[in-house]
Amino acid sequence: MTQAIRLENVAKWYGTFQVLTDIDLTVAKGERVVICGPSGSGKSTMIRCINRLEEHQEGRITVMGTELTRDLKRIDLVRREVGMVFQQFNLFPHMSVLDNCTFAQMRARGRSRKEAEEVAMTHLARVRIADQARKFPAQLSGGQQQRVAIARALCMDPRVMLFDEPTSALDPEMIKEVLDAMTTLADEGMTMLVVTHEMGFARHCADRVVFMDAGRIVETAPPQDFFDAPATERAAKFLNQIVH
């Protein structure tokens, strides 16, 4: 099985408003997919369906061989495989950086504190922030906080990583350090779905770019083709707006 994620005919409504329509997407293991599109196009909603932070109403979502249903065991199984990084970092402000990284390991994996701390330090070192382990999130810059958030997700040994606009809340000078950490991860062969407007990252790291508009996948193409010769008019218009 080389398939990591498969979405088939997925649809979702908020009340009567349809946010996702007829989504079909297959992501292979080790593949890096960047999802872009105008705001409100359903990008975040789609990736939030993959770890069931949002519930889809029609279609099938299969993650690492487990189909997501109401069954809580399946949801747990999928969340074991999938790590997520949020736009607002969502670090736990009442815990130190180290505790942020060990909390879920101890609660959801049953690891001992000692073991969890060892794992945490490994991943904090990986995103080059191990020296801040004893600090609290509020004492760190946005870029540092987001790197901690990446380390925190990696501590759970995910096989898929979801990034929901990871650099959108950052000051410009901090974007690079976060993208560097993501690039390292991509180079190591992690399966990644990244919602982002960082077209440089998409060009260099993505295997495929998925363009969404109004709740639908409009275009899927390798980055070279997508940026140089978008196949649809909507994608061309969007690229025109974001590339000044």
Add this chain to the structure above:
Amino acid sequence: MTSLSDPAYLVEPQARPAPPRLRPRLRDVFFGDLLAASLTVAMLGVILLALPPFLNWALIDAAWTVAEGQDCAQVGACWAFVAAKARLILFGLYPPSEHWRPMVVIAFFLLLTLASMPPRAWGRGLALAWTLGIAAILLLMRGGALGLSYVPTMHWGGLPVTLLLATLSLAFAFPLALALAVGRQSRLPVARYLSIGVIEIIRGTPLLSLLFVASILLPMFLPAGWSPDKLVRALVALTVFSTAYLAEVIRGGLQDIPPGQVEASRALGVSSIATLRHIVIPQALRKVIPPLTNTLIVMVKNTSLVFVVGLFDLLSSGRSALTDPAWPTPFVETYLFIGGLYFVICFSISLYARWLEGYLGRARIR
């Protein structure tokens, strides 16, 4: 005019004025503007008018020691009465030969409270210490074992009763309030409406009527011959009442937690219960320390209402002390003494809460 291109601006960097004084002068504090000045004058006026007569009454004309009660009937304060009745006020009808027992109880309360203050001490050990401590306190007050004479609860009184009621009612109310607050936020309609119903009914009822209901109706609901102690009945009423208020305070904190916190924890695979326990509730409680303190203080003072069901807390012990025919009835002195005791308790809570807020807030809250 200076502008960025003006060379004068560039060549004279030393010409900057001295930085403003960080501490304002006293004169500015009290007479800085018209409002401050008039407030100062008004306050001085009140102090000059009220203070001398009060000091005359409280100190200069006061009777500190008297040979017998009636000697106290004069213009000044009768502190001799408070001194003579201090034990009655503090311990109520507790047998005087056994007064060492409530004294030890008060010392116990002080010790336990002091030990609970540093957040580092919070944990299972402390909960166990309180449970054992309260058990020891009840045993000591009640007696009937270990060679201690038996003292029925109707003879308990004064400060130990106030402390017991306040501590136990808040200790029982807190977990119940947490459950109600969480229930009120629940997505399950049954849990939500049940919580809302319970909170609103209790909040809409005066404490006095709850105390009456508990003392009259509670024995009727329970099996015959299973009549709970008066103290227990009052404790039930106080607990129920505190629960509703604490629940609403805690709910305010729960609502303040960004949904991203729960999402992050759930996405990491942590169960919803563990997320609530370790992510949501600790942050929510930190946010509501000031209103929580407020409720705590109100509840400590509310324990004084138990006199309506015939319990002798601090305040009602004081009132019963005033019924001695051998003495005049110095209400004001007695109430000042009791008020002072309440003030010490409540102000300590307030100071501790302020310190705790600073301690927990030091870098941890965004």
